[in-house]
Amino acid sequence: MKKTILGLVTLALVAFTSCKDDATKKINEANITAAAERDANASKLPVLTFNETEHDFGDITKGVPVETEFIYKNTGNAPLVITDIKSSCGCTVPQDWSREPLAPGKTGKFTVEYNASGPNKITKTITVSANTEKGSEVVKIIANVIEPSIQ
Incomplete structure (x- = not known):
């Protein structure tokens, strides 16, 4: 002890x-x-703001590709860099986005092509990875796919 x-x-x-x-x-x-x-x-981060976060194609015909354009703006205080854009399935193809830094206040765009292979209502998500505070943003496309009419 x-x-x-x-x-x-x-x-x-x-x-x-x-x-x-x-x-x-x-x-x-x-x-x-x-x-x-x-x-x-x-605290000076870019902010990715879309003109629309959801695009509804309405009724589309199965097997006929459709395309839309998502326009975005850097509403933050630092250059925005989009590193990747991925879709939830292979039938939805995002393309044509700039990999260059986007200055604050400037706008950019990318297109999304969708080719339906089956009927019914669909919702597909597109994830945009960027140097924002959240790291990614999600936009959606919606459509009601109908069978082609036989004449």
């Missing part, structure tokens, strides 16, 4: 005597300035 108490007292003395230096003297003012600037710039 005496050895345990003696060991704890020795450990406490070492711990308290090793903290002589004032930690505030070790702060580098240049690091504080750089961190403040970094934090201020972190």
